[in-house]
Amino acid sequence: xxxxxxxxxxxxxxxxxxxxxxxxxxxxxxxxxxxxxxxxxxxxxxxxxxxxxxxxxxxxxxxxxxxxxxxxxxxxxxxxxxxxxxxxxxxxxxxxxxxxxxxxxxxxxxxxxxxxxxxxxxxxxxxxxxxxxxxxxxxxxxxxxxxxxxxxxxxxxxxxxxxxxxxxxxxxxxxxxxxxxxxxxxxxxxxxxxxxxxxxxxxxxxxxxxxxxxxxxxxxxxxxxxxxxxxxxxxxxxxxxxxxxxxxxxxxxxxxxxxxxxxxxxxxxxxxxxxxxxxxxxxxxxxxxxxxxxxxxxxxxxxxxxxxxxxxxxxxxxxxxxxxxxxxxxxxxxxxxxxxxxxxxxxxxxxxxxxxxxxxxxxxxxxxxxxxxxxxx
Numbered sequence: 143x144x145x146x147x148x149x150x151x152x153x154x155x156x157x158x159x160x161x162x163x164x165x166x167x168x169x170x171x172x173x174x175x176x177x178x179x180x181x182x183x184x185x186x187x188x189x190x191x192x193x194x195x196x197x198x199x200x201x202x203x204x205x206x207x208x209x210x211x212x213x214x215x216x217x218x219x220x221x222x223x224x225x226x227x228x229x230x231x232x233x234x235x236x237x238x239x240x241x242x243x244x245x246x247x248x249x250x251x252x253x254x255x256x257x258x259x260x261x262x263x264x265x266x267x268x269x270x271x272x273x274x275x276x277x278x279x280x281x282x283x284x285x286x287x288x289x290x291x292x293x294x295x296x297x298x299x300x301x302x303x304x305x306x307x308x309x310x311x312x313x314x315x316x317x318x319x320x321x322x323x324x325x326x327x328x329x330x331x332x333x334x335x336x337x338x339x340x341x342x343x344x345x346x347x348x349x350x351x352x353x354x355x356x357x358x359x360x361x362x363x364x365x366x367x368x369x370x371x372x373x374x375x376x377x378x379x380x381x382x383x384x385x386x387x388x389x390x391x392x393x394x395x396x397x398x399x400x401x402x403x404x405x406x407x408x409x410x411x412x413x414x415x416x417x418x419x420x421x422x423x424x425x426x427x428x429x430x431x432x433x434x435x436x437x438x439x440x441x442x443x444x445x446x447x448x449x450x451x452x453x454x455x456x457x458x459x460x461x462x463x464x465x466x467x468x469x470x471x472x473x474x475x476x477x478x479x480x481x482x483x484x485x486x487x488x489x490x491x492x493x494x495x496x497x498x499x500x501x502x503x504x505x506x507x508x509x510x511x512x513x514x515x516x517x518x519x
Contacts, residue, residue: 160186162182162184162312163183163217163218164181164183164203164216164218165218167206168215169211176202178367178368180203180216180369182370182373187342190344190347190359190360191348191349191354193349198365198367198368199369200350206218209230209233212226220234221311234312235312236305236306236310237314238301238304239316242289242297242298242301243301244289244301248289249286250276251285251286253289253300255268255307256304261308272285275304275307279299279303281299295330302338306341312345312346313343314345315345315347318354331354331358334358335358352391356376356392362375364388366387371384371385372384372388379392380440381440383438385519389517395438395440396444396485398436399435399436400416400421400436401432401434402431402432403420403431405430406426408424408425410427411455416482417480419454423512424512429518436516437515437516437517438514438515440513441473441485441486443513444484444507444508445508446476451508456509458484459504459505459507460478460484460505462499462500462503462505463476463483465499465501470489471489
């Protein structure tokens, strides 16, 4: 397939060699480029998430780190050691698979001890290490059980203990919550983070679940089509998306196309046919007047009410078309005369708090000067 230019607006990491240092990594499969010039640094002791949809390249990158795929070009260094040419069994890396891959005929303690026995560790040392791992994951009372006698969360902790038993320099997690139901997944996310942070191991996890990445990771790399679109802390990724792809991929967002009307160091204004009033943003950007842009506004930043707000900017009148109730909050779909739809999250902080607004009501939507982001790509 022909090579494409990198998408404008993709934010690449600063080249500061980390504990795990990936440089210009490329992986091709019969002419298909799965990873294209991936450069990334992971700090020692952090939980780093590779987040993206199907075909984004996140799993291929994880398999390259584990030694299950050989990069077409580029380098991978871990703790100052070049590991590109090392087979999986020689890398100081362990991987916990989505299926957990526990041995069904072995007990919990035998599963944890397996890798240590393969390394020829003395029996007494193995027993001590297995005991430490059982205590870490709080499964000492279940040491003699076999995997089929455990819950999904318990199986996950056994798989994690086995992965940590050898004291790897890098732990790889492949969709760690994929086999759990939603309620257990939420509980295990924080539990898994606590266990990993207790050991101090550096961790790279792959997930397509935004909530999982935002909850567990110290930093996130958002991937698409083999490229890294943005790297940052969860709040940075959410509040300051680098481009349209990131804004739309992470959470819900209102996106309005327009052009820069004024571009000054102190503020910018965006004109769009979707709103009768201009959009005012209380800081400058790197752009030019007349430049096509998109204005990204998270629904929870949009205020809604029947009274017209003060000021001449950042507001529009419309009609409530739909109301979606989610328990903790409701999402109001407000249709503007231009045809544009604005989503507004309304926190249900009181029982029946939204009784004052209903379908068909004419309302005003508005937001503050720093609530949105102007995207130039």
